[in-house]
Amino acid sequence: MLSDLGEDGEVVFVSAEAAARARSTAERLASDLGDTAEDPCGSAAVLVSALPAELVRAVHRYGNAGSPHDVLLVRGLLPHMGGLEATPGTATPSALGQDGQVAELLLLAVLSLLGEPFTFASLYEGRLIQHVTAVPGREDTQTSEGSQATLDWHVEDAFSADRCDYFGLLCLRGAADVVTRVAAARYVRLPAAVGQVLRQPRFAIQPDEAHQARPADLPPTSVLSGPAQAPEICFDGVYQQPADPGDGEAAAALQALADEIDRVAVGLVLEPGDLLLIDNRRVVHARTGYQPRYDGTGRWVLRTMVCASRREHRRRGGVRVLPAPSQM
Numbered sequence: 001m002l003s004d005l006g007e008d009g010e011v012v013f014v015s016a017e018a019a020a021r022a023r024s025t026a027e028r029l030a031s032d033l034g035d036t037a038e039d040p041c042g043s044a045a046v047l048v049s050a051l052p053a054e055l056v057r058a059v060h061r062y063g064n065a066g067s068p069h070d071v072l073l074v075r076g077l078l079p080h081m082g083g084l085e086a087t088p089g090t091a092t093p094s095a096l097g098q099d100g101q102v103a104e105l106l107l108l109a110v111l112s113l114l115g116e117p118f119t120f121a122s123l124y125e126g127r128l129i130q131h132v133t134a135v136p137g138r139e140d141t142q143t144s145e146g147s148q149a150t151l152d153w154h155v156e157d158a159f160s161a162d163r164c165d166y167f168g169l170l171c172l173r174g175a176a177d178v179v180t181r182v183a184a185a186r187y188v189r190l191p192a193a194v195g196q197v198l199r200q201p202r203f204a205i206q207p208d209e210a211h212q213a214r215p216a217d218l219p220p221t222s223v224l225s226g227p228a229q230a231p232e233i234c235f236d237g238v239y240q241q242p243a244d245p246g247d248g249e250a251a252a253a254l255q256a257l258a259d260e261i262d263r264v265a266v267g268l269v270l271e272p273g274d275l276l277l278i279d280n281r282r283v284v285h286a287r288t289g290y291q292p293r294y295d296g297t298g299r300w301v302l303r304t305m306v307c308a309s310r311r312e313h314r315r316r317g318g319v320r321v322l323p324a325p326s327q328m
Contacts, residue, residue, distance in 0.1 A: 086296025
């Protein structure tokens with residue numbers, strides 16, 4: 001349960017007083033923002049100055065030096081949200097109430113310390129903030145809308161070289177029986193021959209079904225890259241397979257990697273107010289299955305993604321919403 005992360009500096013606690021000050025500023029900014037089409041990232045940038053210094057320092061340290069598991073858990077970012085509306089039964093809810101708007105701005109503010117927020121046009125209506133919540137009829141899907149099925153190991157949008165560098169999961173409502181699992185590539189230990197296979201472009205990945213536009217063919221990629229002491233990983237346990245269906249060596253390498261990921265994984269239960277930051281280039285993540293509630297009290301998590309390189313962000317147009325996969 002990530003019980004050892006506090007010793008490694010991978011958990012930062014926000015005091016109730018500091019969280020209340022940040023919330024007060026976020027409330028004012030949310031009121032000013034209103035229902036306009038203005039980019040909320042501008043308001044979030046202003047909110048950064050109201051974040052507690054210990055949180056800013058921790059995120060800065062994490063972005064520059066990483067952490068033992070390449071994640072950072074922020075506890076207590078959101079004070080008690082007595083006015084939070086019912087958990088939506090859709091990944092694309094209509095306008096949120098004040099508590100929801102405050103949560104979105106706080107999430108954007110913290111993530112902006114790591115880079116530029118963005119998303120894909122094909123993903124949940126191109127919203128910068130995605131809602132991870134159980135959706136009726138989608139219980140068995142391998143998407144943010146699924147619940148009863150275990151969400152298999154993956155990185156966000158593994159199919160795209162433009163996938164995010166970091167993303168954040170902000171818990172509005174938790175569930176005691178739902179475990180978020182993470183596995184850092186640096187702890188994976190594989191035979192040299194298997195690692196060599198995984199570093200070759202012998203693997204095909206398709207966008208998951210949450211993307212409305214899904215190309216029929218994408219170029220083969222490798223699974224592992226970068227230096228051995230700090231490897232990067234591009235893995236999806238469901239949507240990735242050998243580019244050549246007859247490549248048994250590549251298939252065996254994927255299975256060996258999946259088994260090793262299970263061995264080195266750690267898990268935690270997100271509680272209301274928790275924000276989990278994940279390095280999407282160095283960490284794979286998963287989630288256990290659970291029985292959803294459709295009564296407005298079920299699990300509700302917000303997610304946003306960022307591009308860490310502002311130069312890369314400008315090279316691809318400096319836009320918040322990237323084209324759909326079929327247009328790339």
